[in-house]
Amino acid sequence: MFKKRITLLIVIALIALAVAVYFLRPTQSPTVAHTGTTPATAEPATTAAALTVTVSPPETADWPVEVTASGWLAAWQDVVISAQVGGQMIQTVEAAVGDTVAEGAVIATLSRTSLDNDILQLEASLESAQAALDQATAEADRARKLSGGSAISEQQAAQYVATERKAKADVASAEAQLASANLDLSHTQVTAVTGGIVASRSAAIGDVVAEGQELFRLVRDGRVEWQAEVPLGQLRQVEVGTPVIVPTPLGNITGTVRRIAPAASESNGRVIVYVALTPPDGDTQPKTGIMISGVFQTGLRPALSVPASAVVMQDGFSYVFALNDDGATVTRIKVDTDRRQRDRVEITSALSADAQIVHSGGAFLSDGSVVRVVTQDAASADAADTQTALKTANDQTGADR
Template identity: 40%
Template sequence: MENFKRKPLALVLIAAIALSAGAVAIFSSKSGAAPASGAGAAKPALTVTTALPQPLSLPVKLSANGSITAWQEAIIGSESNGLRLIEVRVNVGDKVKAGQVLAVFYEGSVQADTAQARASLLEAQANALDAADNAARARTLERSGALSAQQINQYNTAEQTAKARVEAAQAVLAAQQLRGRQTRVLAPDSGVISARSATLGAVVGAGTELFRMIRGGRLEWRAEVTSAELGRIQPGTPVTVTAASGAELRGRVRMVAPSVDPQTRAGLVYVDLPGSAGMASPAKAGMFARGEFELGTTAALTVPQPALVLRDGFSYVFRLNADQRISQLKVQTGRRVGDRVEITAGLAADTRVIVSGAGFLNDGDLVRVNDASTSNQPAAPASSAQIATN
């Protein structure tokens, strides 16, 4: 009887628990519906800035390599033979002027030979004067018959022979005087001494090289340019040459070689360099240098450097779409000037691209634009004033 009374009580408790669980489930389902509707709205991945491509006039340059050499190099040698060098007045790197004395040979033997030649000339002149007097007297006796025609002819011949000996003696004296002047080695032109082989006390023969000189101190850059590019270079084209030391020199094309090397198919372009080849000059003869020929300017479409993203060996930019999402565009780049990069293909002039934060984005991302020109609205075609501002 007692067990029978307990069964209704247990049934009531079970029913109460079931009702409580149902209420909790209903309440939970209602309270979770609101967050679910809020989570459906996507959040921007990043706050970015944008810009329109900017047309600029960029310089066209042609790069080349070559060597710096002397414009013209003069070889200064000895004109005297068998004389001893007693004085050397210049060294490598010295600037000299035309006619300046560079070295001096001992002239004692030359002076003795000159004195002997002068004495021989005086003797020849005296003999010539005597022969002329004898010939003049013989001609006065020609009509009298005191002398035969053969004798008179002999006197005339002796006179002419004496005159010839005078001229020969004068030539010998002039040669010895020239040898005396050649004991002083003079600079044939103004320039810079680039090499010296003269040694004090050496006895050198005629034609022995004593010095080398860069004429006028002028240097030139001889650039090697392919035959396909030679036609783009004209005399007077400005050139920027960078020496091995890093110093930049401004020069101009003096001449383009009329022929090319049949082995390398490259031609030489001769570029005059400013300044002198002194010790203070950053350019030295024999130095390797690279340079750029300035061939004018052309129009180019450019974007800021941060807008360019390099991935997998290719260049990309991100286009801002009307729904504030971005699209990845593959582009081809060209010249770089400052913080701007030329886009040669893959981008239209009215396409607004992401600038800041481009490296952290992926194709299709939603972004928030913090741009005064866009005001969080889809990008519209920009005017020329807007392009200049961006």
């Protein structure tokens, strides 16, 4: 038994040695003959392309010069509607927050019972004063006729005339009081002094109002403006009439500068610029109280631009890749960027206008990488083929399931 084990171990060792010799034998080049002659020079292997790319030169075009600022959306004008008569109870409220009201529309009513009673009393007082005036006028007329004779003295005649003047004053006072009461009565109907949108409402049925108490606040004519805070250093580029683009939750809204504040804020040194907004036809005004950013378009300036996808960030800097003259390799170029417009980026550093810039995929390239250049149409076709293949594979997978 012991001899059999020794023999088995020797066989296993020989097999392992044979396997080791096989894998560790020297490898001969297939181009070298065993006749001892010098082998022919082998052709260099072609390096595989790292990426298939499309290229194009930078574009030069006039781009708008822009000043970006932030600010609040606010009412063009706030309209405060207050109670013009005090001590009356609110009976009805006809407008709610968000309603659009027309100029002169009744938006609340106040009780009028006590004012009606006051008017009846003042009408009676006026009637009494008128009667007193009629009597005083008659006596004064008689006194003026008799004052030339000896029937009455001049002092008595002057007294009748004075009584007449006092009666006229009493009538005028009673008329004024009655007119004031009628005006108070008309104020029991609270109306919108101008058209607009109800921004807030503090009126509630059953409240007894005080004279001058705020009941409603309107956004005049429903117009909302952008109150932008512009840094003082950039204000010289902005003037009345400058066009503005303001992005809002409803989409981009255009506008123009209508007024510039005469003084800067003491807290942040910025100047408020008031921008009148012009929503597209059929769109409502944006909501107030929203902080947004917008752009003042202060002019035009030529810009050398490349596709935004061509710019890659590496080591904290911006780079583009340009195709070399050999048409197969690329060079990495450090660039400075500035303005952006749609899908393009302005390059402000030195960049040849004839450079062939790689459109995309720079993150997978390095300086000297080998690329395969195709036309934009070919790239689009390849992408379409890839999408078709993926869709076919997905459909097949679904069918197998």
